[in-house]
Amino acid sequence: MTPPLELSAAAHSYLLAFADDEHMMGSRHANWIGLGPFLEEDLAFCSIAQDELGHALALYEMLVPANEIDRFALLRAPADYRSCALAELECATWDLALVRHWIYDLAEGLRWEALVQSSVEGLAELAVQAEREESFHRSHAQMYMERVVQDEEGRRRVDAALAEIAPHIGTVFAPPEFENDALEEGVASESFADLALRWFNMFEPQAAEFGLTLPALSLESSLDVRCTRTPGFADFHASLGEVISLDVQANW
Amino acid sequence: MRTYEVFLKKAGKEEFRHAGSLQAPDAEMARLLARDAYSRRGEGSEMWLVDRIHIIEGDKQLLAATADVSHRANDGSAVAARRKRLRNDA
Structure with a gap:
């Protein structure tokens, strides 16, 4: 059993927010297995889902002992998760799933970039490796988007999906608890407020290139966002824990 | 959608081998999607994608054996049988 790292409270909450986001994204993406x-x-979309779950696992490993990860990831009380609404959201149509993938992965790459010189042991290496995977995710989202917006109906549907997701976009930039301390300790090199600006500077020209209608966006977000669960989370959480709950003590 | 034939080559002296086929809207997407379909675990270090419309199909009429010409097929079994007989006779 590998013991988790000795982390400061700030580093812990920083990594937890990212791990939970990745866990939710990976699991939501995985709902599309067999339905793409x-x-x-x-295959490509489920491979992306697996990458995100892999990132979540690598981050959870830094937070809790190896034999507690499953229970920690799946059976915490909903109030103890720190994921954002953008990641938790159920995307019940392919339009929504695609647009969320585009939006989220644009932000995720920036989040890993802010960790490539992290003071947390092993995190810099993980960030470099994860960012390599993210560059594939971004290419995938971009190429796919470029093609679906080429006809009128595609663009209209992407526009509608973007408008529906827009109110949740800012939540991915909600800072974790003690963000200032995390920045001072060198856990990350950029604040979420700065990441949000950089994200917008990438998002806006891409959206223009795709001929999309830019939705109203509020990119300022507070910690409360990460402490509140989205409607629908309870069902999703229950479904994630369905198998492990059959026998919580089982050694898988 | 177009259909692409995927060929993979491992590092070293191995030749390219047909891995399977793939559907994609165009060549750029085919290159992206082929990785997840055929080489997620490093099955190949090089890949060729060939749009199926560029494949020249051989003529089935010419390929079919026109008559029994088994006397021209030498798989060595006749020689082996003869040598075995000679060995046993000796």
Whole structure:
């Protein structure tokens, strides 16, 4: 059993927010297994889901002992999760899932970049490796988007999905508790407020290139956002814990 | 959607081998999607993608054996049988 790292409270909450976001994104993406628009896309999207779950696992390993990860990841009380609404959201249509993938992965890459010189042991290496995977995710989202917006109906549907997701976009930039301390300790090199600005500077020209209508966005977010669960979380959480709850003590 | 034939080559002296086929809207997407479909675990270090429309199909009429010409097929079994007989006779 590998003991988790000795982390400061600030580092702990910083990593927890990221780990929970990745866990929720990976699990929500995985809901599309077998339902993707065509086989090759199904494989690519589920591979992205697995990458996100892999990132979540790598981060959880820094937070809790190896034999407690499953229970920690799946059976915490909903109030103890620190994921953002953008990651928790159920995207019940492919339009929404695609747009969220584009938006979230644009932000995720920036989050890893802010960790490539982290003072937390092993985190810099993880960030470099994860960012390599993210560059594939971004290419995937961008190429896919470029193609679906080429006809009128595609662009209209992406526009509608973007408008529906827009109110939640800012939540991914909600800072974790003790963000200032985390920045001082060198856990991360950039504040979430700065990441949000950089994200917007990447998002806006891409949205323009796709011919999309820019929705009203509020990118300022507070910690409360990470302490509140979205409607629908309870069902999702219950479904994630369904198997482990059959026998919580089992050694998988 | 177009269909692409995927060929993979491992590092070293191995030749390219047909891995399977892939559907994608165009060549750029095919390159992106082929990785997850055929080389997620490093199955190949090089990949060729060939749009199926560029494949020249051989003529089935010419390929079919026209008559029994088994006398021209030498798989060595006749020689092996003869040598075995000679060995046993000796």
